Amino acid sequence: MTYPADTPVVGMAGGGQLARMTQQAAIALGVSLRVLAGAADDSAAKVVSDVRVGDDRSLDDLLSFAKGCDVVTFDHEHVPGPHIRELEASGVPCRPGAAALAHAQDKLVMRERLSGMGVPCPAYAHIPAGGALDVLEAFAAEHGWPVVLKATRGGYDGKGVWIIRDSGEAADLVPRLLAEGVDLMAERHVPFRRELAALVARSPYGQGAAYPIVETVQEGGICTEVIAPAPGLSGDLAAEAQRLALAVAEGLGVTGLLAVELFETDAGLLVNELAMRPHNSGHWTIEGARTSQFEQHLRAVLDLPLGSTEPTARYTVMANVLGGDDPDVHSRYFHVMAHDPGVKVHMYGKESRPGRKIGHVTVLGDDLADLRERARHAAGYLRWGKALAEREGRR
């Protein structure tokens, strides 16, 4: 495999759909994407020529993968921080670096740092293994039930998050989790109006760029729909959310993308979660912004000037396609594409399993109610097929 001498090689640890969609941007930029995938049939491994199959929690595999990469980045948060520091020590730039990424890998580290920076967060407390229930009861006494219990590390898509309604539930669950070795923290169950997300990029050179603030709709801890821009959000609050995300990126020394999940409450914005990579709440940018989040991430980690975040339509709506019980998704393209020639279908090449994110759809235009209906219909039909009408009738 030979490349023009000047073609940079970006290594991405993880072979999921984020790496897969990054490949579309790498093709345009003439950048060579190398993926470290757990298996040769991972989502990204199917569409990249330079695939290394290995374990992204193994230092040996990471060092061998990184050899010849101009920069290493990540499609998830699960590469151990000490390994990233070893990569950095070996001379491979990692973007984001281990020091920044720690805040996306450990929710307690993140809360402590953001609170120290004065960034508004929900009230929280570490739950120590000794005296756990007492600490939790004291937290609930101050902030009220229910309490949000979180694993400090390793959660995603609602996994690692539990809503504890009372002392009885706490006494049932907490000792069990501690016995499994899960490190826990408690957070106030915030009465929010809705969830928002702020997506920004920051380059090593120090340039920042912020996308329009979006509304994210969750069901059962999984994002189902993203509306860009967040409808009815005041200009002041939108600007505050962008400023906040840029300040976090700067304060934490993030290079690449930073997604900040936010609660909009009566008292203002609170930071929920951070991710330092392309994010589900930014898939709308593929068609809905002049520069997609995947291209922006590549530009940022390569220290290229960042691209315009200007929206390309008044509204963009993205809906996730979850797996249903019939895995033959392709045969359902016929209806979806004939019914709506303007819907953009993105499938991830993943086996369909019930509830698994296997793709997304995007629609763009002026009439938000119509766009949401179109996105929901397409995503629902790709999931359920002809059973859709029946299921919708049941609700």
Add this chain to the structure above:
Amino acid sequence: MTYPADTPVVGMAGGGQLARMTQQAAIALGVSLRVLAGAADDSAAKVVSDVRVGDDRSLDDLLSFAKGCDVVTFDHEHVPGPHIRELEASGVPCRPGAAALAHAQDKLVMRERLSGMGVPCPAYAHIPAGGALDVLEAFAAEHGWPVVLKATRGGYDGKGVWIIRDSGEAADLVPRLLAEGVDLMAERHVPFRRELAALVARSPYGQGAAYPIVETVQEGGICTEVIAPAPGLSGDLAAEAQRLALAVAEGLGVTGLLAVELFETDAGLLVNELAMRPHNSGHWTIEGARTSQFEQHLRAVLDLPLGSTEPTARYTVMANVLGGDDPDVHSRYFHVMAHDPGVKVHMYGKESRPGRKIGHVTVLGDDLADLRERARHAAGYLRWGKALAEREGRR
């Protein structure tokens, strides 16, 4: 390599930039693209996991490549027709098929068929090996000098096309070409106002879709710039061009994309060339239309419903990036991207050689003069770098 059971495999013969950009669309559709490339470092081979290195003029290589493909399509016109007929006979759908593709492979076959259908074309005549100069003189006596001389097969980007100004030039060139075994035809040198292109798709099911008509700007036989839609084109003439292209697609039984290059003359439209694949005049659709030509081609050859051809901006301008004398294109990204955060850069992973198409840039907006200036600056800088200003000053 395993795929979900329902993932179709599209084989594309040829590993150039058209196959490369088709991969971006295949990733979104969850379609598996297999490429038959002449070398492992061909433009598309660098970005596709399923690459077969072989000779797309060898029947054995084609048959082996096609095994397991649900459909075979092409990124150029150079696969021999008899081989495509053999593939079809072996049970592999080829789209376009050999019968249709013959009209894009042989300009004389195309002229005879289109003239028979009543499609307006420039006056033409075959130049037989015996009595060639007499036939050419008679043609010039009827239609005037200069005469356009074309190789009936194998030309591209101005290669295989000669402008013959007088009998002396004819006497010098024609015997030499005939001695090399080139089959020749003459065409009237049409006094056109400008060149246009019509891009349509047609599926085996019989659905058709037409993109807005574009203006193409050529320098030295190479397309340098495409403006979508063609500025100042009357609605009647635009509709006529679309109708004409759809009629050619239907009449010739094209499946997949058909690009029709047109001359706009005082007397109306004339067909110049045909291509049955994604086409340089359609690169603007990646950002400028709701469905890119690459996605549309995949949808058509898979017999999926076609996507919306609606433009996403008032004007889109695409400029080709040609190779300059300094091959380090990547270092020139910094200026281009910092200067214009909205320009979309597409590089093909090809070694830079002077005059070779190595990429393109696209800009979108309302102010056409500004867009053309931005596109020209970005393409020029990627070609020449700091020497650009000097070269522009020289003109």
